[in-house]
Amino acid sequence: MDDAVRVAGLTVQRGGHDVLRGLDFTLAAGEVTGLLGPSGCGKSTLMRVLVGVQAGVRGEVTVLGQPAGSASLRPRIGYQTQAVSVYDDLSVRENLGFFARVLGVGHGRIDEVLATTGLGDKADAVVGNLSGGQRSRASLGVALLGDPDLLVLDEPTVGLDPVLREELWATFHTLAQRGAAVLVSSHVMDEAERCDRLLLMRDGLLIADGTPDAIKQEAGADDIEGAFLALVRGGTAGGAA
């Protein structure tokens, strides 16, 4: 598979200090990659870099063959911010309809996305009256509208019912099988097993990059949480700084 994202020597400076400190990795098309790490480790900043809305970026970041932030990439990337970025005073359908028009995709997509996100029965409810999980799904729906080649999802499964979480992960894999590169961040380590590949992050550095099994094996741990601890204590990457 082609690399959908290639990152070399990525550093991001914010407010005088480095939030990301020299990252190198690639994301393959057709895979679901999990970006795992504690809150504040730089996951959201990294995602903003890929989408092209982060300032203070140094290093090489190539997305779908072009420099990150190129105008021609905008219709090809689906982005769900960590905040629920939909309009509270509009219904789910109105939100999707608006973003569909901005993207120039047909109205048929709206019903597909409503089905994918399980919001069919809430389509005409005003977003502000929905639960946190439902609002987050509405926001995810907007990211799915354009049938993107790269899907960047910042903590899309936080606060969701386990059944729904299961379904959404299945959706991410379906999208990957159709050829998209999917990057999903989470601060919950138990979501690791659902990913084809993992990037473990701590304090602005990548401390591991590989399949869940390979990472566990290398660290000699039974689960990713254990592997994370072993990597941090062993000082493989993070401890050196």
Place this chain on the structure above:
Amino acid sequence: MSPRITLAIAARVLTQLRRDHRTLAIMLVLPCLLMALLWWMFSDLPQPAMVPGQPEMFDRLAPALLAIFPFIVMFLVTSVTTLRERGSGTLERLLALPMGRLDFLVGYALAFGLVAALQSALAVGLSVGLLGLDIAGPVWLLMVVAVVDALLGTALGLFVSAFARTEFQAVQFMPALVVPQILLCGLFVPRDSLPDVLGAISNVLPLSYAVDAMSSVRDSTDTGGVGGDLAVIAAYVLVGLALGAATLRRRTD
């Protein structure tokens, strides 16, 4: 810029506004109530007052207020809604989509311009039809001036929203940016009787031209002079939108 996206934004803003009945009511009814209040204030004064040839007090003040209302209302509504959009993450999402910055600004200006037209139609209609506002020029021109004033408020509000971190701060910009313009626009002291320095300041404030335009519609059937004032206001609107576009950064910290 793409007409499809610009119109999508304008339509979305109008849908949100339609949902918010209270704001809509305030925007449409409040200027009418204030015009009625102004008329009522002067209703017991001996008429015709003043020097012959001078307009009555209501006729003197009403056109200026018709210029000021849409300006203030649109300034407030625009700065607060844009700030909300910056804060909620929807602006970040839009900027990551194939949306031009001008699509966003012009979309907002279109939506609020339309509301302003409705607002002015009501306030002008009430003033001329029921309250007996006496104007020499055509009534439609009064409305055109009001709509351009509203766009001026929208442009200034868009610009200011970049410098406020909270809605509370945005509202505080009103006394700072709007009240001096009201004081110096000729409503209280004719502009050519102001001290030189204040006269010069008054000459660079856009609201002065708005009030001048309204006054010439009131005083004269010759619509030529209004064109010049309108052109000045339109130039300010364009500068405001350009500055607003400059403050909409795709890449932020």
